[in-house]
Amino acid sequence: MKAAVVTSLSAPLEVVERAVPDPGTGEVLLQLQACGLCRADVDATRGELPGAPAVPFVPGHEGVGVVVARGTGVRTPRVGDRVALVRRGSRTVAGALAEYAVARADQVVAVPEGISAVDAAPLTCGGVRAWAAVRVARLLPAERVGVFGVGGAGHLALQYARIQGATVVAVDVARAPLDLATALGAQHVVNAGTTEPVAAVQALGGLDVALVLTAAPHVHEEALAVLRPGGRLVTAAQRHDEATMAVPIGRTVTDALTVLGAPRGTREDLAEVLALHAAGRARVVTESWRLEGVNEALTKVLAEHVATRVVIDCADGSTARTTPP
Secondary structure, three states, X not given: OEEEEEOOOOOOOEEEEOOOOOOOOOEEEEEEEEEEOOHHXXXXXXXXXXXXXXXXXXXXXXXXXXXXXEOOOOOOOOOOOEEEEOOEOOEXXXXXXXXXXXXXXXXXEEOXXXXXXXXXXXXXXXXXXXXXXXXXXXXXXXXXEEEEOOOOOHHHHHHHHHHOOOEEEEEEOOHHHHHXXXXXXXXXXXXXXXXXXXXXXHHOOOEEEEEEOOOOHXXXXXXXXXXXXXXXXXXXXXXXXXXXXXXXXXXXXXXXXXXXXXXXXXXXXXXHHHHHHHOOOOOOOEEEEOHHHHHHHHHHHHOOOOOOEEEEEOOOOOOOEEOOO
């Protein structure tokens, strides 16, 4: 099988031939169809992800594939079932940047009909993270919600907030993500690259909820600054260092502000997200690459302000392509 292998923490991945692994007790073997990419994959290839395995290893945790073999003790899923990997805590190295991978049978979720593998793969991480942020916020209909960072997870959070009946203000520093936000239903957009975002959002009347999908501490502080009394800030940022944000104690008390963290999500959360997309209630805007283009795709993820979700199409040798907004 072909696999993208980290052979050095300071060198590009190598796409090489490897033996197809055998599933052990309680495991299944997947013939992978797609694997999404996120910033954690970049961190893993550089040795910056806590708990990453020793070199060499195959990264990739947003995998979707068909069960082709089962180890002893596995009753479900069955051979032929299409499933998605469930992210386990902070672990983001599951070997899914390959044509085959093994997974624990109790750590996969069935992928319903009506959603492609390329769309389903990024929902296992970015989709669950965005869904968790919206659920933790406990949105009320007609509340004004700001989405800070309209990228791979942010464009999903925007749609989930709209499903809950929120009025959405999208905040980003680039034009392309904001154009995407408008196409996906955001009622207002704020270009933080050309205007002062706190003043711009306050001019709209402030926010009831701020969903922060970028890791930058100053963005968290800006989001906190534009909350109305009783407002909630939910951070779902993907970050592995100890970055901090400043929280004004006085205003937090007098305005009864709340700062929340979005959890990683569960198998049940992933099943809900997959069902939501299979029903056509929301969609993933993706840019798809073949396995041989994995290094260029990772570079795309590393670049700031990616307005789509980058996916490796493990079953397709086509060149990169993007779904329309």
